[in-house]
Amino acid sequence: MSLRACGFIIFRRPRIPKVDNSAIEFLLLQTSYGTHHWTPPKGHVDPGENDLQTAFRETQEESGLDSSQLNIIEGFKSELNYVANSKPKTVIYWLAEVKDYNVEIKLNPGEHQAYRWLNLEEACNLAQFKDMVKTLREGHQFLCSNTS
């Protein structure tokens, strides 16, 4: 059986005077271990948890953002399948927008050493993994074609 992890692709965009999808920025976190790779907040599903509970818990632990600070975007879900540390891994991501554009991000230093808000191209460059880049592009496209 593959390892399972879940998280949120967190983004922000100006909403005043109107929703501005041309200025969407994604939140990526850089691990403080290993190759210092960049991903959205996510982590392993604990026993007894469902996928969405994991996504909320990991996002809170890794970025300080709790469910009251996020709007989950309905209709988008992405599944990535890759090999991590020689084991198959499945990662589920939903899209979530921060309600406050200037919200504070609080990292857990044991897990992450930096965060950045990045436009689509910058996020794709930092994320590097082909499947993650595809997910970011699909998420961006979804947001641009479903303005609200």
Ligand SMILES: Nc1nc2c(ncn2[C@@H]2O[C@H](COP(=O)(O)OP(=O)(O)OP(=O)(O)OP(=O)(O)OC[C@H]3O[C@@H](n4cnc5c(=O)[nH]c(N)nc54)[C@H](O)[C@@H]3O)[C@@H](O)[C@H]2O)c(=O)[nH]1
């Ligand atoms: N000291 C130390 N401690 C570690 C280490 N390692 C873990 N810890 C600890 O374990 C806890 C983690 O617990 P959670 O937070 O629950 O889980 P995740 O967030 O899921 O954790 P990971 O970081 O293990 O998982 P990935 O991000 O999946 O990276 C694994 C590998 O997969 C590749 N990869 C990554 N993303 C993509 C992608 O999108 N696409 C593709 N194709 N490939 C991708 C990349 O090559 C990468 O090297 C942490 O608290 C640490 O304490 C480590 O090396 N040293």
